[in-house]
Amino acid sequence: MSSIIIASDSPETGRRIADETAKFLGYTYMDPEDVLSAVATKRNLDKDKLKKVLDTLPSSFGRTSRVWRQWLAFIQEATLGRLMEDQMVCHGLAAHLYVMGVSHILKVRIITSEMERLQILASQRDISADKAKKIMKRMEKQRHQWCLQAFQMDETDPSRYDLVISLNQITAKEAVKTIAGVIKYKKFKPMTYSIKCLEDLELESRVRASIIKDHPEASVTARDKTITVKVKTLKRERKKKTAAIKELVGGIDGVDYVEVHFINDIVRQAAESFR
Amino acid sequence: MTGADLDNTDGSGSQRILVGRYRQMDAVNKAREALLGRREFSLRLQISLGFFLVFLIAVAIGTALLVTIYQIENKLIFLEIVNDYVIEIQQARRFEKNFFLYGTNLSDALENVYTAKDILERNANELIKIQGKDVQDTILTNISHYEEILERLASLEEAKDKTLDYLIQKKEMELGLRDQGQKMISYAQDMMASERDSVTRVILKARSIHIFSFICLLIFMALNAYLLGSQILGHIRRFADHSKRIAMGDFTPIMPSRRFRNEFTDLALAINYMMQELESRETVLIQSHKMRAVGTLTAGIAHELNNPLNNITLTAHMLLEDFDNLSVDERKEMMSDVVSEADRAKDIIRNLLDFARESSSQMETLDLEKLLKDTIHLASNQIKLTRMKIRFQTVGHLCHIHGDGQQLRQVFLNLILNAIDASPNEGEIQILLLPADEPGYAAVKVIDFGSGIPDHVLGSIFDPFFTTKSKGKGTGLGLSVSQGIIAKHGGRIQVSSTEGKGTTFTVILPVTPIAMKIDNE
Amino acid sequence: MPEKLKVLVLDDEPIVGKRLKPALSKIGCEVEVFEEPKSALTRIEEKEFDIVVTDIRMDEIDGMEVLDYVAKRWPRTKVVMITGYAMMALAREAMEKGAFDFIAKPFKPDDLRRVIAKAAKALGRPIDFDTDSK
Known part of the structure; x- marks a missing residue:
């Protein structure tokens, strides 16, 4: 049936609500740890390092931003793959930023009180309230930057969600009940169209993950098993690139047809013409 | 849409812009040629010319003034000379009368005649200049004649030969002298009167010249100010209209509206260029x-x-x-x-x-x-x-x-x-x-x-x-x-x-x- | 031989009806095709169909109105929406109004057949079509 994506300004609270909602509804809680482990195993990466992708900016990631983008694409692929299963509750994988237009997925944002977040932070790191406040401001700024750099989006914009619950007045338990009530609305029932939308997204992420190493700048769209890859390239490299991409993508499960479009690489063209 | 299509669209888009730009440039260039093709008659030139003309008129008035003053001066000098001369002659005649009435000597009269003659001779140049040679000659003949009679009379008196002949001669000479003296004086007085008349005329003429030329100057300056002002105001009004039109989005280049080119032509060129930029x-x-x-x-x-x-x-x-x-x-x-x-x-x-x-x-x-x-x-x-x-x-x-x-x-x-x-x-x-x-x-x-x-x-x-x-x-x-x-x-x-x-x-x-x-x- | 599924197809694109009629007949449906929403509604008024397949964007009467009408007149009837203007908001609206399924154009005949089979199953009258094959 339907699935739920929960985002929150407090990771701990978000995870708790997600977990409780899953239990309440009898859905599956999609543990980020499991997803990350699966990615780490599949791609042969260090799991702790991989985890850092989700809360570190490429500038302080320790590897190139190219690698950062690659790993992020791997996480995206795995998350969307899991969302294909029914009745999932997803949290902590930034899914609210890349799962778009799927009508049977309910997107919820949980807002917690600043006081509570400060307390959690202060007790976690064993620091004074003042210092915690400063750190929290910095973290918020960093988080905002992260969303912009990863998906060019502002996650605090309430219009991105179907439901925004503030835990200032509503308790966690009530929030869970509310989510459970809303997901029962008929409009969140999956249908041929919404399943297709999700399939397209999932295929897109799989294709992107498989070509991102060789073509980091490529943008991928999937529609009905047809893949469109847009790459920046020079005219003389077109043939070679098309063949390479078709080779890479053609073998992917679920791909019927590949189309490669080119955007003229004006900068490189100019640079080479001066040689 | 494929990438190629997108390229095309963009290409023709910019092409369209270019086409529009070229057409506008063409129009602007045409306007430019037309504007620059006019004979130049700048406002600066117009203003300088106006001032120069005013200056010329002023100089003319001044010259006319100087000339008349000079004329009057000359006439006055002449009058003075003639006056001196008349006084001397009158003196001579008085002595002459005394001689006939009381038998006083004639040398005083002769002295005066000499002086009068001397005055004439001394101022011969001036007199000739003013009155001409004829008048001078007539006066000189007259006075010489008088002098001659006077001298003859004097020599006659010296002889002390008081005969009848002497008396007749004396009477004759007295008549001749009187006649000649009268002639001389009336001639000189006529001259003076006519000169006085001419001085009055010259002064009157000078006055009317002044009044007339001042009126002329006034009219000229008013005309110049009006022409200049209306031209500048006309230009300003025209440009105000243009700017309104431009604000409405009409970017037709400004075409010349007058036969001559002036500083506003440069402004029109600048505005045309601005419109070209605006339009593009x-x-x-x-x-x-x-x-x-x-x-x-x-x-x-x-x-x-x-x-x-x-x-x-x-x-x-x-x-x-x-x-x-x-x-x-x-x-x-x-x-x-x-x-x-x-x-x-x-x-x-x-x-x-x-x-x-x-x-x-x-x-x-x-x-x-x-x-x-x-x-x-x-x-x-x-x-x-x-x-x-x-x-x-x-x-x-x-x-x-x-x-x-x-x-x-x-x-x-x-x-x-x-x-x-x-x-x-x-x-x-x-x-x-x-x-x-x-x-x-x-x-x-x-x-x-x-x-x-x-x-x-x-x-x-x-x-x-x-x-x-x-x-x-x-x-x-x-x-x-x-x-x-x-x-x-x-x-x-x-x-x-x-x-x-x-x-x-x-x-x-x-x-x-x-x-x-x-x-x- | 069980009674055939009664299906009404409404789309102002004539080709849709022309092709769907044989496609659905093959899996044991009795298909009536309409291009005019008005005449379709008249027909729905007098006959209870098992499944109504309707386009959403049509002149005169909107597919959503057809859905409302069917839901009121024959609550048991399953309504399948097909539209070229598929968007999340429209899809959710249709589902909320009680649509059985929502398919975006373009779709293959098998896509619709699969949905029809699912609907038949939901109606308790399964037909012989493999719903899982893709």
């Missing part, structure tokens, strides 16, 4: 705004394409499935369905592409009704997307206008898209084409039944960068660009809105009588 910038603005509208329309197109695509998919699949069981005619029918649906898809895209890439914009006679239908067709997918209804009605007969079809389509498209944005889903938009209140104009009304525009906002909706849409959704240039385009066509856009009931945009455009085919490009 506006062309870019209009084009980029068009591309925004195209962007909006692609969403509708993408969805509308799904219908023919679906028909093709279904037909192709069924053909594949039932190929063996179908008759040849049925197969043919299905294939022709596929072909016609593919054509339909092509049409859907081509409409938009044509609008996006149509390269040259030109003024031509347009059927307003057809233009509106085309525009509505262009927006129809967007209308379907939002599940709106659009109603188009024409009142009155066919309407032809002279204008740039591309840009007008853009204006109406912009108004329709705005109306769609303003309307609630499943709302209705009405488009009316009717004769405007004033004769010779047609009105196009685009009516929506949305929430309306609040009064305090209504005044500024045509301002550039004013937008009520959320950030990133509108540039706030749509209506401003539209107004510029309509103003260029000699029309205007009006808006009326009732909050909660809806908004009506009215575009008023001048109509071309059908019989008259205007082609004055």
Whole structure:
């Protein structure tokens, strides 16, 4: 049936609500740890390092931003793959930023009180309230930057969600009940169209993950098993690139047809013409 | 759209801009040539010339003054000389009278005559200059004559021979002397009188010359000031008109209006150049705004394409499935369905592409009704997307206008898209084409039944960068660009809105009588 | 032989009806095709169909109105929406109004057949079509 994506300004609270909602509804809680482990195993990466992708900016990631983008694409692929299963509750994988237009997925944002977040932070790191406040401001700024750099989006914009619950007045338990009530609305029932939308997204992420190493700048769209890859390239490299991409993508499960479009690489063209 | 298509669209877009730019440059160059082709007669020259003439007149007046003063001076000198002379002669005559009456000696009289003669001789040059040689000679003869008689008388007296003959001679001489003396004095007095008259005349003449020349100077200066002022004011008025026209979006270069070139010609050249820049910038603005509208329309197109695509998919699949069981005619029918649906898809895209890439914009006679239908067709997918209804009605007969079809389509498209944005889903938009209140104009009304525009906002909706849409959704240039385009066509856009009931945009455009085919490009 | 599934197909695109009629007949449906929403509604008024397949965006009457009408007149009837203007908001609206499924155009005949089979199953009258094959 339907699935739920929960985002929150407090990771701990978000995870708790997600977990409780899953239990309440009898859905599956999609543990980020499991997803990350699966990615780490599949791609042969260090799991702790991989985890850092989700809360570190490429500038302080320790590897190139190219690698950062690659790993992020791997996480995206795995998350969307899991969302294909029914009745999932997803949290902590930034899914609210890349799962778009799927009508049977309910997107919820949980807002917690600043006081509570400060307390959690202060007790976690064993620091004074003042210092915690400063750190929290910095973290918020960093988080905002992260969303912009990863998906060019502002996650605090309430219009991105179907439901925004503030835990200032509503308790966690009530929030869970509310989510459970809303997901029962008929409009969140999956249908041929919404399943297709999700399939397209999932295929897109799989294709992107498989070509991102060789073509980091490529943008991928999937529609009905047809893949469109847009790459920046020079005219003389077109043939070679098309063949390479078709080779890479053609073998992917679920791909019927590949189309490669080119955007003229004006900068490189100019640079080479001066040689 | 594939990458190649996008490239093309962009290419022809910039080409269009270039074409527009070149045409404008051409016009500007022509105006430039015409402006520079005039003979130069600068305001500076005009002003200097005016001042120079005033100076000349002043010099002339001064010279005339000097000449008359000099003349008067001369006359006065002459008068003085003649006066001295007359006094001496009168003295001589007094002694002469005494001699005859009391027998006093004549030497005193002779002395005076000598002095008088001396005066004449001393001032001979001046006298000749003033009176001429004849007068001088006459005076000299007269005085010599007198002197001679006087001398003879004196010598006669010396002889002391008081005979009858002496008496007769003396009497004779006395008569001769009297006659001669009288002659001399009256002659000199006549001369003096005539000279005095001439001095008065000269003074009178000098006065009238002064008065006359001052009046002349006054008239000349007034005329000069009027000409200069009216010319400058005329120029300023002309440029004020130009700037108003430019503000309305009419970028026709300024052409010379006078026969001569002056500093305002330089200003006209500068303004023409400015207009060229403005126009090219506006062309870019209009084009980029068009591309925004195209962007909006692609969403509708993408969805509308799904219908023919679906028909093709279904037909192709069924053909594949039932190929063996179908008759040849049925197969043919299905294939022709596929072909016609593919054509339909092509049409859907081509409409938009044509609008996006149509390269040259030109003024031509347009059927307003057809233009509106085309525009509505262009927006129809967007209308379907939002599940709106659009109603188009024409009142009155066919309407032809002279204008740039591309840009007008853009204006109406912009108004329709705005109306769609303003309307609630499943709302209705009405488009009316009717004769405007004033004769010779047609009105196009685009009516929506949305929430309306609040009064305090209504005044500024045509301002550039004013937008009520959320950030990133509108540039706030749509209506401003539209107004510029309509103003260029000699029309205007009006808006009326009732909050909660809806908004009506009215575009008023001048109509071309059908019989008259205007082609004055 | 069980009674055939009664299906009404409404789309203002004539080709859709023309192709769907044989496609659905093959899996044991009795198909009536309409291009005019009005005549379709008249027909629905007098006959209870098992499944109604309708386009959403049509002139005159909207597919959503057809859905409302069917839901009121024959609550048991399953309504399948097909539209070229598929968007999340529209899809959710249709589902909320009680649509059985929502398919975006373009779709393949098998896509619709699968949905019809699912609906038949939901109606308790399964037909012979493999719903899981893709």
